[in-house]
Amino acid sequence: MSDDGIQLEDHPSTWTTRNPDKPVIQSRVHAKKSLTAMKHEAGIVLHKKLDEFNIEHDEFIEKVANEEA
Numbered sequence: 748m749s750d751d752g753i754q755l756e757d758h759p760s761t762w763t764t765r766n767p768d769k770p771v772i773q774s775r776v777h778a779k780k781s782l783t784a785m786k787h788e789a790g791i792v793l794h795k796k797l798d799e800f801n802i803e804h805d806e807f808i809e810k811v812a813n814e815e816a
Contacts (some may be wrong), residue, residue, distance in 0.1 A: 763771060782790070
């Protein structure tokens with residue numbers, strides 16, 4: 748459903764129609780922050796360590812589950 752043909756008068760419950768004498772504050776647009784090369788590399792190292800931890804964790808759980816069986 749497209750809002751192209753909808754006018755403010757069609758929606759009397761909007762803030763702008765209830766407060767016509769008040770200015771509308773535009774929403775903020777945040778600039779996308781790019782990662783530095785150092786932070787990017789640190790992120791890659793962190794993800795590798797987390798992957799290793801998850802593998803060890805899964806192996807440990809499987810080992811304990813097999814001991815109980």
